[in-house]
Amino acid sequence: MSPSKELVDFLNSGHLYMPGISIDCVIFGFHNRQLKVLVLQFKSTDGYALPGGFIRKEEHIDDAARRILEERTGLKEIYLEQFHVFGDSERGRDDTHRKFSRANGIELEADHWLLQRFLSIGYYALVDFSRAMPTPDVFSDTCQWYDLAGLPDLILDHNRIVQQALETLRLMLDNKLVGFNLLPETFTMNELQALYETILDKPLLRANFQRKMLSLEILERLEKKWTGKAHKAPYLYRFQDRH
């Protein structure tokens, strides 16, 4: 098979980026009581990977992460946070990139920029599942949501990166109180509780959860939501604008 122009251009674009450093994004979504993560599937190979990319020579690393997030989801102004640098000494020196290129019609030179050791800065993002538009990059067939529990084997240390992102998210849930992009604009108390239960992976008591959330005074109660169900209608809530 003959290589695509986009692939050739990319493989020749090493001079645009900081060498030896990449960014990988763990993009969390929430749907049907399940945490989801965006995963790419490479063209012509069976490799799965986190959305990632490189840092332009004149670009702030946070801007690079935001750019990558927007390219994969179309979303801007999302909660996005750096959580760890992955720096094994042999990281990226396996044959992942060589195999991918070969499967797409290009044999990489031994000193190609993609074949060197790479550090990766991990970022995690929380996005509204219903608003994200998963978009493959030019090297991928698909960009899809996967249940956290049903993730495929990912390349390199990407499974570990997801794991550590999740641990960081759990820690942050107690401390910060993330300006929750994981839910749509308005939501019921039940939906919020389901999100917490999914992230923390443990059941919470309904009465206590409600009391706690309301006492934090970060929620705004709106009109009731019509459900059509044979029971009392729940209120809708929205996160208060932070000054």
Added chain:
Amino acid sequence: MSPSKELVDFLNSGHLYMPGISIDCVIFGFHNRQLKVLVLQFKSTDGYALPGGFIRKEEHIDDAARRILEERTGLKEIYLEQFHVFGDSERGRDDTHRKFSRANGIELEADHWLLQRFLSIGYYALVDFSRAMPTPDVFSDTCQWYDLAGLPDLILDHNRIVQQALETLRLMLDNKLVGFNLLPETFTMNELQALYETILDKPLLRANFQRKMLSLEILERLEKKWTGKAHKAPYLYRFQDRH
């Protein structure tokens, strides 16, 4: 002035390291109810900087940080943790390194490896003030403890790096419970409380602090300490060996 051999060797050693990435260490100590930080003063200039260094091409980033820590303090097996990557797009592109080299007798070429943009991975370490042996590197006149409150102006964004290390330390104090290298082998409850008060920068109630610490079951109570003071003698404590 003619440049030293060490300096020349170092300036020619760029090929040994990952390009564009450095490590900066915020090394905390504790003495006289004050948090201290190790700071280097460059030779022949008035520049102050955090101990830092570069990552060898085949070195895990955590090993690099440990190596730098040991070179500056002589200490091994210290609590050391990565806390943030600093990645402004212009970071390292100012004239800090050029001025330093010029003051020491070397004019850097425009494309010298030290003059490019650098990311820096921030690590913080907690060390026993009394056991550390501050040791300047070949580019520094002194390596000294400075009170956190009385830090000089540091190069680049190093003051901000210290600030963020401190914030991370405060957060971790609640969650983890850091295997405290900041104190000597044995200490009184009062000394431990003073440390907490200094890190958190707020007073704590003596009675409650004692109860809390003892309930954690991480302390071992030893014999009493003779103070010669006109009051009850305090017990000495030690952190329990972890399994």
Added chain:
DNA sequence: ACTTTAAGTTGCATATTTATACTTTAAGGA
């Protein structure tokens, strides 16, 4: 109307945290 169901709320026992008071002990001085 009566039933079913889930939302919203309330009460209370228990646990944890915060604040205050009391007891103990080492040393100094009358």
Added chain:
DNA sequence: TCCTTAAAGTATAAATATGCAACTTAAAGT
């Protein structure tokens, strides 16, 4: 010797938070 002082150690009370269960409310089906 005995009283005083000061800080360590301990106990108690008050205020909050959490766990658990029950009660009330409202929307829709029968």
